[in-house]
Amino acid sequence: MARFTRSNDWGFPRWRGYGSDRGATQVRMCDRHGCDKPGDRPAPKSPNSPERWYFCEDHAGEYNRNWNYFEGLTAEEAAQREAGERRDASGFANASHYGWSGPGDGTRSRDEMRALEALELETDADFEDIKLAWRRMAKANHPDVNPNDPGAAERFRKAQAAFDVLRVAEERRTYKP
Numbered sequence: 001m002a003r004f005t006r007s008n009d010w011g012f013p014r015w016r017g018y019g020s021d022r023g024a025t026q027v028r029m030c031d032r033h034g035c036d037k038p039g040d041r042p043a044p045k046s047p048n049s050p051e052r053w054y055f056c057e058d059h060a061g062e063y064n065r066n067w068n069y070f071e072g073l074t075a076e077e078a079a080q081r082e083a084g085e086r087r088d089a090s091g092f093a094n095a096s097h098y099g100w101s102g103p104g105d106g107t108r109s110r111d112e113m114r115a116l117e118a119l120e121l122e123t124d125a126d127f128e129d130i131k132l133a134w135r136r137m138a139k140a141n142h143p144d145v146n147p148n149d150p151g152a153a154e155r156f157r158k159a160q161a162a163f164d165v166l167r168v169a170e171e172r173r174t175y176k177p
Contacts, residue, residue: 039054131163
């Protein structure tokens with residue numbers, strides 16, 4: 001009897017797609033004792049360990065609810081790790097939603113609120129009102145208009161800085177790629 005050795009690739013080694021082996025695919029089962037669902041969600045066995053458990057969706061959720069990141073560390077080591085991670089992640093704390101405080105509807109950052117206050121505007125002012133207030137303050141406090149008033153130059157710089165903050169925020173808010 002002749003043995004069939006011909007392939008379906010017709011001489012092209014990548015004719016079939018990747019992962020289209022002819023054999024049965026291996027399915028890893030959930031590592032939770034007694035579970036017969038596929039374990040397709042990896043979870044670390046311990047902090048900073050390359051070893052992983054593989055759970056189904058239900059048991060991965062249970063594992064995550066009970067996960068203690070500082071398990072096995074002394075209080076000093078846990079405090080040191082937390083301080084290091086806070087230092088490394090400090091840039092995220094400067095995001096605009098962390099900077100929000102005070103009156104308004106929560107759409108403006110703390111810097112925007114200070115800029116509106118510098119331009120003597122309410123928190124719900126739109127960009128047209130901002131432009132009008134900036135022009136009014138710039139005309140009234142320009143150093144060329146008030147050459148003998150040193151406070152006018154400072155008020156002019158303050159109004160210009162406030163307008164720049166609000167202009168950049170408005171551009172960011174209305175940007176559509």
